[in-house]
Amino acid sequence: MNLKYLLSAVLLVVAAFASSKAAPRIRPVPQAEAQNAQNATKKQAPATQGGTHEDEGQRIFDQNCSRCHTAPDGFSSRISGTVVRHMRVRASLSQHDEQELLRFLNP
Amino acid sequence: MPRFRLSYLPVTLARLARFVLFVMAMLCASRPGSAQDTPLISGGVGFQTSTNGGNTKYQPIIEPLLAAPIGPRVLVESRAAILETWAPRTDGGSGYDHTYFGALTYLQGDVTLTPHVTLVGGSFLIPFGTYNERLSPIWISNFQSGPLISPLGLMSTGTGVGGMLRGSAVSHPKYSIDYAAYFSASSDNEQFNSDRSFGGRADLYLPKPRLELGLSYGRLLQGTHENFYGAHLWWEPKDTGFRLRSEFARGHHAQGYWVEADYRMQAFGGPDSVIGRFEPVFRMQQTFRRDTIVSDGLPLVNTQRADFGLDYNLPHNTRIITSYSRQFSSTGDRNIWETGIVYRFLFPAWKGRSK
Numbered sequence: 001m002n003l004k005y006l007l008s009a010v011l012l013v014v015a016a017f018a019s020s021k022a023a024p025r026i027r028p029v030p031q032a033e034a035q036n037a038q039n040a041t042k043k044q045a046p047a048t049q050g051g052t053h054e055d056e057g058q059r060i061f062d063q064n065c066s067r068c069h070t071a072p073d074g075f076s077s078r079i080s081g082t083v084v085r086h087m088r089v090r091a092s093l094s095q096h097d098e099q100e101l102l103r104f105l106n107p
Numbered sequence: 108m109p110r111f112r113l114s115y116l117p118v119t120l121a122r123l124a125r126f127v128l129f130v131m132a133m134l135c136a137s138r139p140g141s142a143q144d145t146p147l148i149s150g151g152v153g154f155q156t157s158t159n160g161g162n163t164k165y166q167p168i169i170e171p172l173l174a175a176p177i178g179p180r181v182l183v184e185s186r187a188a189i190l191e192t193w194a195p196r197t198d199g200g201s202g203y204d205h206t207y208f209g210a211l212t213y214l215q216g217d218v219t220l221t222p223h224v225t226l227v228g229g230s231f232l233i234p235f236g237t238y239n240e241r242l243s244p245i246w247i248s249n250f251q252s253g254p255l256i257s258p259l260g261l262m263s264t265g266t267g268v269g270g271m272l273r274g275s276a277v278s279h280p281k282y283s284i285d286y287a288a289y290f291s292a293s294s295d296n297e298q299f300n301s302d303r304s305f306g307g308r309a310d311l312y313l314p315k316p317r318l319e320l321g322l323s324y325g326r327l328l329q330g331t332h333e334n335f336y337g338a339h340l341w342w343e344p345k346d347t348g349f350r351l352r353s354e355f356a357r358g359h360h361a362q363g364y365w366v367e368a369d370y371r372m373q374a375f376g377g378p379d380s381v382i383g384r385f386e387p388v389f390r391m392q393q394t395f396r397r398d399t400i401v402s403d404g405l406p407l408v409n410t411q412r413a414d415f416g417l418d419y420n421l422p423h424n425t426r427i428i429t430s431y432s433r434q435f436s437s438t439g440d441r442n443i444w445e446t447g448i449v450y451r452f453l454f455p456a457w458k459g460r461s462k
Contacts, residue, residue, distance in 0.1 A: 059280070063314050067343060069247045073424050075453045081143030083453075085182050085217075086174045088225070090240070092285035092310075094275035095222035106143065 057104020064091040064101075080105045146175035146456040150186070151246030155428075155447035160439075164194040165203075170212070170245055175456070185214040186244075211298050213266055227271040227289075230299040234271070234287035234308045235260030235323045236337045236354050246451035249369055249388045250416055250430050252443075256363040256394060258404030259356035260325045260335035262302040267291025269301075283312045293329055303328040306335070317343045323356075333359035348373040361405040363394035371420070379422075388416035388430070410436040424451040 065071065065087060075083065081102060088098045150171040157164055168190035175183045189209040196204050215229035232240045238257045242248050258265075271289035288307035294300055306325030312318070323337035339354040348371035355364040367390040375382035394410045401407055416430035425448065432443040 059314065062345075063283070063312065063317075067319070067341070068241045070420070072451060072453050073422065075147075076145075076455050078143060078145040078455045079147040079453070082145060082147045082174050082176055082182075085144070085176055086147075086184060088219075089182065089184075089217045089227065089273070092225075092273055092275050092287065094278040095219075097275065097278055102143075 056100045060093070060097045060101045061104060064093060064097070067091075077106060144176040146173065147453065148173055148456050149451070149453040151244060151449050151451050153245050153447050153449035155245075155251050155445070157251060157443065157445040159443045160441040162194065164192050166190055166192050168245060172244075173456070180219045182217040183215070184217065186212040188212050214299070221274075223274045223276060224272055225274050227273060228269075230266050230268050230301070231271055231289070233261050233265060233267050233291070233304075233306070233325070234273070234289060235306060235325050235335065236308070236356055237321070237339050237341070237352070238354065239265055245449050246424075246426070249367065249386070249418060249428070250390060250414055251428055251445040251447050252432075254354070254365040254390070255392050255405060255410060255412060256354070256356045256365060259358045259361070259363070260306070260323060260337055262291070262304045262325065262327055263404070264301050266299070267301050267304065268294040268296075268299050280314065282314070285310050285312075308337075317345055331359070335359075348378070358397075358403050358405075360398050360400045360403055361394060361396050363392065363405065365390055365392035367391075369416075369418075378420075384420045386418040386420060388414070388418060390414040390416070406436060408437045410434060424453075425449070426451075 061071075068091075084093075084098055084102045084105065087093060087101070093101065148171060150169065152169040153167075155166045155168060157166075168188065170186060170188050172186040173184065177183060187210065191205055191207050193203045193205045196202055211230070213230050213232050215227050215231045218226045218228070220226050232243075234240055236257075236259075238253055239261055243253065243257075267289050269289065269291040271287060273287035274285065276284045276286055286307065286309045288305075290305045291301050291303060293303040304325060304327050306323070308321055308323040310319055310321040312320075319339070319341040321337075321339045323335075323339075325335040325337075327333045327335075335356065335358050337354065337356040339352075341353070342351045343349070349368070350370075351366070351368050353364065353366040356362065367388065369386055369388040371378060371383070372385045372387075373380075373383045377383050390413070392412050392414070394405050396405070396407070396409060412432055412434040414430050414432040416428065418429070419427040421427065427446075427448050429446045430444075432445070434441050434443060
């Protein structure tokens with residue numbers, strides 16, 4: 001086994017992990033919080049055609065992401081777009097759903 | 108772990124490291140894109156033990172996932188499985204035997220063609236039923252072992268090498284329909300092993316009752332051409348912590364079903380309370396042989412199995428997964444004990460600035 005490849009890969013992963021610490025983190029909705037947030041935003045957020053953006057984003061999150069797995073505790077806002085694009089393929093989201101979900105994760 | 112067939116031959120760690128370096132180099136060469144589209148590394152790392160019919164094994168495992176956008180329409184994603192299995196020696200000696208397994212589970216490129224169509228190319232998970240695509244990652248599944256019928260419809264490898272069209276056909280507040288249709292060529296490549304086949308899946312989701320119904324079909328196009336049919340029903344009532352998932356699959360030589368119910372005890376102080384983090388799970392499954400030709404990975408005889416699980420959702424994306432199963436068949440009944448701990452990680456592949 002060629003050890004230099006293994007060491008290089010480990011170093012890359014460690015470096016990537018270390019570099020991720022400074023980013024602001026998104027906290028995508030434990031269910032109880034999400035319900036509170038939803039109630040709050042019903043009063044505050046600007047209304048759109050089908051309700052508020054957060055209502056729509058919450059609905060899409062619940063119907064697509066939460067159907068298979070619980071939300072991660074939090075993640076960097078720098079990867080929110082990548083997370084949503086991955087979910088678009090895995091959960092077969094439409095473009096509209098993708099945009100609403102991205103807006104929900106980055107209010 | 109039948110889903111990882113992709114040739115069970117061990118590959119060297121150096122080969123995997125070379126692949127990681129190649130992907131990293133490719134990503135470094137590409138434009139990082141906007142801050143929110145920074146490539147990510149996700150996945151799960153865990154330690155699992157199981158005792159099946161008296162035979163115990165220990166298994167450290169890591170399943171890293173890489174997702175990297177390239178421009179506004181293309182996403183490259185890949186998942187690998189690296190694990191080592193330790194078991195007490197069976198030749199009467201002391202100590203343990205161990206085997207290594209490392210392979211890519213899939214490596215695909217996704218191209219957004221229209222708001223409702225995404226083209227997937229490369230090595231992808233076969234869209235049949237729900238387990239392979241949605242529940243097989245170790246950081247998602249409620250049980251360590253997959254359902255007995257999970258090999259049905261997966262064309263022996265679980266992955267296809269070719270192309271797939273998928274997307275949301277209709278997305279309406281009252282219902283949504285999504286679809287996936289694929290064609291796979293035959294491939295003998297060690298990392299990207301697949302059979303020639305085609306198939307697909309369609310799902311109807313009703314948000315109000317939180318009900319999902321789906322149908323799957325697959326046809327093997329090499330050797331004895333065989334058809335596979337599948338259906339699934341999921342029900343996840345709102346704000347209850349209860350989930351019911353079920354699936355039926357029928358192949359040329361066998362058929363079966365599983366029904367899984369789980370309840371996150373969030374009614375007792377919320378999902379983050381000491382009690383609310385518990386998640387009892389029950390799964391019932393049966394398989395039935397239609398003939399004695401065994402080519403599908405299902406048990407050789409009709410089998411019934413009841414799985415009783417108790418999971419605990421620790422803070423910081425960590426889960427403890429335990430279960431006891433009793434399996435009944437004419438070849439002998441057996442007990443299966445499984446315990447494991449899994450940590451899910453998710454972080455950017457490199458440093459960057461937020462928008």
